[in-house]
Amino acid sequence: MSVTLKPGTSGLIGRDEIVTLKHGAGGRAMRTLIQETLAAGFLDAPASGIGLAAMDDGAALKLGDRWLVVTTDSHVVHPVFFPGGDIGRLAIAGTVNDLAMMGATEPAGLTCAVILEEGFRRSDLERIQRSMLDTCREAGVTVITGDTKVMGRGELDGIVINTTGVALTDRVVPDSGLLPGDRIIVTGTIGDHGIALMARRHAIAFDAPLESDVAPINALIRAALAAAPGEVTAMKDPTRGGVASALHEMAEKSGVEIVIEEPAVPVHPVVRSAAEMLGLDPFHIANEGKALIGVRPASAERVLAALRAHPRGSEAAIIGTVSDAHAGRVVLDTGLGRRLLAEPEGEPLPRIC
Amino acid sequence: MLETLRTTEAAGQLRFRDPAKAKELAQALDKVTADVGRAPVSVMHVCGSHEQSIAKFGLRSILPKTLNVIMGPGCPVCVTDVPEVDEAVVLAQDGLRIATYGDMLKVPGTALSLADAQSHGAHIDVVYSAAEAVELARDTTDEVVFFASGFETTAVATAAVVLAEPPANFSVLSAHKYIPPVMEIVAEMPGTKVEGFLAAGHAATITGSAIFDRFVDRHHIPVVVAGFEPLDILAGLVKLVELVRDGTPRVENMYPRCVTPLGNRNAQQQLWRVFRTVGGMWRGIAHVPNGNLRLRDEFARVDTRKKFRIDVKRLWNNAPSTLTQLCMCGDIMAGIASPSHCSLFGKECTPDNPVGACMVSSEGTCRIWHQYGGHPDL
Numbered sequence: 001m002s003v004t005l006k007p008g009t010s011g012l013i014g015r016d017e018i019v020t021l022k023h024g025a026g027g028r029a030m031r032t033l034i035q036e037t038l039a040a041g042f043l044d045a046p047a048s049g050i051g052l053a054a055m056d057d058g059a060a061l062k063l064g065d066r067w068l069v070v071t072t073d074s075h076v077v078h079p080v081f082f083p084g085g086d087i088g089r090l091a092i093a094g095t096v097n098d099l100a101m102m103g104a105t106e107p108a109g110l111t112c113a114v115i116l117e118e119g120f121r122r123s124d125l126e127r128i129q130r131s132m133l134d135t136c137r138e139a140g141v142t143v144i145t146g147d148t149k150v151m152g153r154g155e156l157d158g159i160v161i162n163t164t165g166v167a168l169t170d171r172v173v174p175d176s177g178l179l180p181g182d183r184i185i186v187t188g189t190i191g192d193h194g195i196a197l198m199a200r201r202h203a204i205a206f207d208a209p210l211e212s213d214v215a216p217i218n219a220l221i222r223a224a225l226a227a228a229p230g231e232v233t234a235m236k237d238p239t240r241g242g243v244a245s246a247l248h249e250m251a252e253k254s255g256v257e258i259v260i261e262e263p264a265v266p267v268h269p270v271v272r273s274a275a276e277m278l279g280l281d282p283f284h285i286a287n288e289g290k291a292l293i294g295v296r297p298a299s300a301e302r303v304l305a306a307l308r309a310h311p312r313g314s315e316a317a318i319i320g321t322v323s324d325a326h327a328g329r330v331v332l333d334t335g336l337g338r339r340l341l342a343e344p345e346g347e348p349l350p351r352i353c
Numbered sequence: 354m355l356e357t358l359r360t361t362e363a364a365g366q367l368r369f370r371d372p373a374k375a376k377e378l379a380q381a382l383d384k385v386t387a388d389v390g391r392a393p394v395s396v397m398h399v400c401g402s403h404e405q406s407i408a409k410f411g412l413r414s415i416l417p418k419t420l421n422v423i424m425g426p427g428c429p430v431c432v433t434d435v436p437e438v439d440e441a442v443v444l445a446q447d448g449l450r451i452a453t454y455g456d457m458l459k460v461p462g463t464a465l466s467l468a469d470a471q472s473h474g475a476h477i478d479v480v481y482s483a484a485e486a487v488e489l490a491r492d493t494t495d496e497v498v499f500f501a502s503g504f505e506t507t508a509v510a511t512a513a514v515v516l517a518e519p520p521a522n523f524s525v526l527s528a529h530k531y532i533p534p535v536m537e538i539v540a541e542m543p544g545t546k547v548e549g550f551l552a553a554g555h556a557a558t559i560t561g562s563a564i565f566d567r568f569v570d571r572h573h574i575p576v577v578v579a580g581f582e583p584l585d586i587l588a589g590l591v592k593l594v595e596l597v598r599d600g601t602p603r604v605e606n607m608y609p610r611c612v613t614p615l616g617n618r619n620a621q622q623q624l625w626r627v628f629r630t631v632g633g634m635w636r637g638i639a640h641v642p643n644g645n646l647r648l649r650d651e652f653a654r655v656d657t658r659k660k661f662r663i664d665v666k667r668l669w670n671n672a673p674s675t676l677t678q679l680c681m682c683g684d685i686m687a688g689i690a691s692p693s694h695c696s697l698f699g700k701e702c703t704p705d706n707p708v709g710a711c712m713v714s715s716e717g718t719c720r721i722w723h724q725y726g727g728h729p730d731l
Contacts, residue, residue: 020472029705202481278481279456281409335372336583337411 024240028343031055031249050102050174054253057098057236058165060172067172069104071095072164080124080158083196084211088131090288091161094239096139096216101175101235101291104167105222109144110136113162118153128159139216141165173225176253177233183300184258184320185293187220187313188213190243191271194285199274210270215289220312227306228299236292241344244283244330246292247320248343252328254294260320263335283332284344294322369582370410378587379415385591389598392419395546396593397539399532400504400553401428401714402581408721410583420594423547424711424718425539429503429530430456431710431717432635435677437528438462439665441500444526444657445475450493452478452486453500457528460713461706463668467500483507483514490523498657502528506555508646509620512627515648515655526657529646531630532556533564538639540572544689547574549593554580554608559624561616562606573602580608627652637682637709676701680709685718692722699723 023033034055035043043053049067050060058071075091092110099107112132116125136142143163192213199210217237225232234254238246243265251258267275267282275282289312295303300318307313332341386394398404404424407413416422426432439462445451451467458468458477471477476495480486483499490497501511508529515525532553539547552565557578565576575596579589589607596602606612626649633645653659679697684690692698692711702708704720711719 018472020468022468202485204481279405332411334409334411336370336375337414339408339411339414 028248050172054174054176055249056175057101058104060102063168066168066170067104069099069102069167069169069172070164071098071102072162073098074160074162076157076160077197078157079197079200080128082200082212083209084192085214085288086128086131087159087161088128089135090214091163092132092135092139092141093214093216093288095163095165096141096218097237097289097291099165099167100216100218100221101173101237102169103171103173103225103232103235104169105218105225106169107139107141107165107167107218109166110141111145111147111162111164112143113147113149115149115151115156115160115162117151117156117158120158125159128161135216139218171230173232173235174253175234175236175250178250178254178256178258178294178322179233179296180256180322180324181297182233182256182294182322183297183318184247184260184322185224185295185300185304185307186238186243186265186317186319187217187224187291187293187307188289188315189266189268189271190238190287190290191275191282191285192268193288194242195271195274195280195282197286198278198280202278204274204278206270206274208270210268210274213287213289215312217289217291217312220307220310221291221293223306223310223313224293224303227302228295231296231299232293232303233296234294238287238290238292240286242282242284242286243292244281244341245343247330247341248328250292250294251330254322255324255327257323257325257327257329257331258320259323259331259333260341261333261335264317264319266315266317281344283341369580369584371584375415375583375587378584378591381591382420382587382594383417385594385598386417386420389594393421394419394548394594394597395421395423396549396551396590396597397423397425397547398551398553398579399425399536399539400551400556401431402553402555403551403579403586404428404714404717406581406583406586412583412586416590420590421546422551422590425547425550426535426635426638426710428456428714429507429528430454430460431714432530432638433457433460433502433528434634434636435461435463436634436665437526438466439464439668440658440663441467441498441526442470442475443663443665443668444498444661445470445477446473448476449496449498449661450476450478450489451498451500452480452489454481454502455479456714457500457502459707461708463665465668483510487514487517487519487523490520494522496522496524498524498526500526500528502530504530504532504553504556505559505624505646508628509559509624512623515627515652516623519655521654524655524657524660525648527628527645527647529628530635530641531644531646533560533568534630534643535635535638535641536565536568536576537572538641538644540568540574542683542689546689548597549575549577551586551589551593552576552578554578554585554612557606557608557612557616559617559620561614562604562612563614564616565604569602569604575602575605577605578608578612580611635710636713637677637680637711639683676708682709682711682719685711692719695719 022029048062061068073094080087196212236246307316330341442462486499562578577589577593628646630643632642648656681695707713711717
């Protein structure tokens with residue numbers, strides 16, 4: 001039997017005229033959209049500080065002889081509870097880490113705005129709240145104000161959490177300060193968060209446990225900064241878009257080339273296998289408890305030792321070098337040959353070939 | 354639970370990624386290429402996975418400058434033709450759930466890709482296997498269409514689910530392709546410069562390496578079956594250029610740990626029980642006789658094209674595309690033209706809005722040129 005389908009919706013819209021998931025993937029498409037729309041007119045930096053124009057992890061305003069660092073982040077994740085964490089832990093750690101990436105490792109307080117879908121289970125909300133509380137204790141911070149909204153069924157997917165963080169610091173570390181000669185350090189294995197989530201979504205099981213790395217790492221960063229005062233030139237947390245996007249942003253904004261030694265990059269064996277099978281590149285996969293740190297060459301070993309002495313940095317490694325060869329370029333030395341490290345376009349999807 | 358990954362597999366692969374051995378093979382390749390005594394020597398691989406590996410491990414930076422390794426009709430996703438994508442887009446717009454592999458989402462149709470259709474509200478599920486698409490259908494009363502792409506290797510997996518009594522709300526929209534015929538097309542293309550083929554190891558595990566004997570007899574072009582690890586590819590290239598140098602065209606199997614001369618007979622039986630070959634367009638290349646795999650009539654129940662009347666014409670009314678006619682992917686894949694010869698390259702045809710096969714895939718020649726400005730000296 002043949003079934004004739006009703007005509008589809010007419011009125012096609014050009015693919016540049018609507019926002020697509022590609023614009024939310026943390027790569028170039030997202031940065032362009034923000035610069036062209038949301039940030040237009042706001043791009044003038046505040047007097048002596050880091051504003052929207054820098055497109056950094058947060059803003060920094062001069063307050064007397066110190067800096068007030070402000071950052072905000074909205075969190076959506078599917079599934080809400082995942083191996084190694086949940087949206088509550090993600091919402092706290094994400095904002096604490098964004099502050100830390102600016103050099104502000106002692107958060108003064110967080111705001112928390114929650115939007116819930118009608119029908120969301122109260123027990124799940126309580127579980128998320130307990131997780132937020134635990135993560136706050138871990139990071140040495142507390143929620144100081146908040147807001148709650150409920151929307152109708154189907155108007156959003158379960159729960160959205162926005163957190164904003166503020167902190168004071170004596171020295172701001174931008175993501176644009178890399179200098180030729182600097183070494184690049186990653187604070188641990190890459191790709192754990194994204195692969196753990198993807199495995200859950202696609203019901204792929206592993207013969208070894210794999211959990212998201214979601215965690216507040218402000219104490220780890222504090223240790224690194226204290227080990228070599230003034231020697232850390234740039235930091236970025238490789239969340240959406242993975243290490244590749246973060247390195248591109250750092251290289252472009254700093255006007256330098258970064259060469260990464262792939263064999264030196266720590267990758268969990270399960271992540272390596274899964275990425276291989278799913279046709280994904282661990283450099284494109286999101287992390288939620290890692291940082292990329294640029295440091296002056298003479299201090300690299302000292303910073304590395306400080307990171308490794310901390311439980312969240314035991315697998316830290318020096319993975320690359322900065323040069324002035326080709327501004328904005330990121331080169332990957334695979335140990336077999338060299339190639340450019342491409343930024344991911346759109347959400348990483350399992351592929352067949 | 355569909356799949357249990359064994360992490361020990363990763364360790365096994367490392368044997369085929371040994372930098373010291375790679376260096377030896379690269380030196381051997383330099384020597385044998387120089388021994389041919391003319392430049393450039395052009396060979397072609399016919400598999401996206403080979404290009405993927407070459408790009409991923411940075412192998413192009415260690416290949417001899419006088420060896421031109423051309424990316425052939427490559428990944429099955431890239432060569433999925435516009436009308437095939439249109440069929441899936443129309444069904445998605447009409448409210449059917451489309452289950453497909455992730456890299457099919459970005460392949461452009463006449464007016465929209467599946468990713469575009471999804472942005473407009475269509476329900477697209479990214480699946481990792483044919484079995485996952487069936488699971489999806491079992492979990493819902495919605496009509497689920499598995500938009501299936503891939504060469505014979507992947508087609509075997511589709512055949513297996515078709516033979517395993519899938520639920521009534523499941524059907525297959527086959528865009529599966531069959532590799533051997535397209536090698537004939539490339540070999541017969543006027544002005545083709547291809548002197549040897551690196552054949553895809555995974556497809557050959559099914560078909561066997563002997564399937565290429567007839568091709569070599571007809572065209573006197575050597576074929577080397579190679580695997581996908583860096584050492585597999587380098588060793589395959591060394592063997593292939595040796596055959597070019599010696600003027601002794603024959604089939605060599607450099608992937609014997611997986612490929613036998615006759616292949617996997619069971620898988621072949623499943624494949625041909627479910628599918629038959631029909632001629633069809635491969636995007637940007639040519640009409641390939643017997644190049645497409647379609648479901649046999651006895652499986653009409655699970656054949657989307659038999660189950661639904663798919664009106665793709667309404668998309669053509671919206672935005673008739675003449676761009677694909679200007680696309681030069683066919684010539685680029687035959688080694689006759691470079692991306693810079695194409696009037697669309699970097700203008701109408703970009704990674705965000707690809708027209709042809711070579712721009713669709715992240716490992717396509719045009720895509721790599723666009724992103725990296727040719728092959729930069731690294």
